Amino acid sequence: MLRFKIPNMxxxxxxxxxxxxxxxxxxxFGLFVATASQAQRLSxxxxxxxxxxxxxxxxxxxxxxxxxxxxxxxxxxxxxxWDLGFGGEVPFLLVKNKAGDQxxxxxxxxxxxxxxxxxxxxxxxxxxxxxxxxxxYKRLPKLGALELFVYHKSSHLGDELYExxxxxxxxxxxxLRLLWHGKLNEHWKLAVGPHFxxxxxxxxxxxxxxxxxxxxxxxxxxxxxxxxxxxxxxREELIESPDLNIQxxxxxxxxxxDTPFMGVRQALVLEYFQGHSRMGQFFTSKERYLSxxxxxxx
Numbered sequence: 580m581l582r583f584k585i586p587n588m589x590x591x592x593x594x595x596x597x598x599x600x601x602x603x604x605x606x607x608f609g610l611f612v613a614t615a616s617q618a619q620r621l622s623x624x625x626x627x628x629x630x631x632x633x634x635x636x637x638x639x640x641x642x643x644x645x646x647x648x649x650x651x652x653x654x655x656x657x658x659x660x661w662d663l664g665f666g667g668e669v670p671f672l673l674v675k676n677k678a679g680d681q682x683x684x685x686x687x688x689x690x691x692x693x694x695x696x697x698x699x700x701x702x703x704x705x706x707x708x709x710x711x712x713x714x715x716y717k718r719l720p721k722l723g724a725l726e727l728f729v730y731h732k733s734s735h736l737g738d739e740l741y742e743x744x745x746x747x748x749x750x751x752x753x754x755l756r757l758l759w760h761g762k763l764n765e766h767w768k769l770a771v772g773p774h775f776x777x778x779x780x781x782x783x784x785x786x787x788x789x790x791x792x793x794x795x796x797x798x799x800x801x802x803x804x805x806x807x808x809x810x811x812x813x814r815e816e817l818i819e820s821p822d823l824n825i826q827x828x829x830x831x832x833x834x835x836x837d838t839p840f841m842g843v844r845q846a847l848v849l850e851y852f853q854g855h856s857r858m859g860q861f862f863t864s865k866e867r868y869l870s871x872x873x874x875x876x877x
Contacts (some may be wrong), residue, residue: 593796598772599817605864608620608710611798616618620823621672621675622672622673623671623672624671625670626670628670628680628681628684629716630670630684630686630714631716631726631728631758634752634770635752635793635809635874636809636824637791637793637810637824638691638706638824638857639686639690639692640681641667641702641710641795642666642688642690642875642876643843643873643874643875644662644692644873644875646662646850646870646871646872646874647659647660647661647662647697647801647870648662648868648869648870649870650868651868652860652865652866652867652868653864653868654703654705654784654856654858655705657696657865658750659697659698660695660696660697660705661695662693662695662870662872663692663694663695664690664692664693665695666690666691667690668685668686668689668714669683670684670686671685671686671687671713672684672685676764677854682717682718684715684716685713685714685813686713686716687711687713688711688728689709689710689712690708690709690710690711691708692705692707692834693704693705694858696719696744701739704739705736705861706738706739706855706858706861707737708732708735709733710731710732710733711731712728712730712731713729714801715728716773718760722741723759724812725757725759726759726760726772727751727756727758728752728755728757728758730753730756731751732751732753732859733750733859734748734858734860734862739832748781748860749781750781750859750860750862751776751779751831751859752776752779753776753778754776754777754780755774755775755777756770756774756775757774758791759772764824766798767794767796768797770792771792771793772790772792773791774789775788775789776789785816785864786815786817786818787816788815789814791812791813792810792811793808794810795809803830803831803832804829804832805827805828805829806828806830806846807823807828808826808828809826810822810826812823817863821854822854822857823852823853824851824852825850826849828847828848829831829847830845830846832845842875843876843877845874845875846874847872847873847874849869849870850870850871851864851868853867854866
């Protein structure tokens with residue numbers, strides 16, 4: 580099992596998160612104003628829109644996900660679970676510059692994630708999470724791109740589990756995520772940035788800042804594509820144990836240049852996760868599991 584030790588300076592150091600948030604929002608707003616002033620053409624629901632890259636190794640990414648889990652450590656004594664999720668992004672507004680190239684894109688993104696107990700008599704639903712919001716994707720010439728995503732998330736406990744436990748938490752939060760996307764070379768990509776929790780329920784444990792680093796690798800192997808990724812999140816509210824997901828996958832689309840079926844790319848994935856549960860009803864519970872399944876994305 581991988582272990583992390585967070586230096587004490589990070590545990591005791593306090594920052595003005597509000598001022599950091601305001602500065603980040605003003606920066607993005609300034610980029611938007613500059614983009615709008617130089618825009619040549621605006622279009623709505625344009626299928627040519629290039630949206631923010633899909634972070635395949637991020638378990639919370641909006642995508643179509645069907646994975647089977649074996650838990651070494653988890654929210655219960657059960658070992659086998661099935662995670663099923665549906666999500667994606669719909670382009671709303673495309674802004675092109677005077678050269679006719681995409682400068683800024685605004686979209687609507689949403690996701691539904693659920694977890695079922697595989698070997699129970701009734702295929703028990705443990706948890707269902709939902710989130711939805713607005714994304715802004717701004718290209719920076721020669722400097723990569725910025726992604727701003729503001730969303731609401733809520734979580735609901737399965738009925739059978741509620742009958743057994745007799746209690747649940749009212750989990751909901753609004754979050755602002757700001758990521759920088761860039762290419763390290765032909766095969767490697769990096770996404771890094773903060774998440775600001777604007778409001779949350781329950782309010783404990785304390786903490787409103789999340790740091791994310793996502794590193795991915797893609798390489799054509801004959802007529803297919805092999806990829807791997809690592810996603811790391813450090814949450815102030817649960818800082819003693821970062822969330823780490825390591826992924827390897829084999830894309831079923833024949834090549835990068837092929838047009839995928841109905842615009843959806845599909846892959847077989849194998850993942851190892853350790854950290855706190857991404858399911859809202861159990862967000863303070865530690866998990867460690869291996870999973871295998873299918874991942875699809877637009």
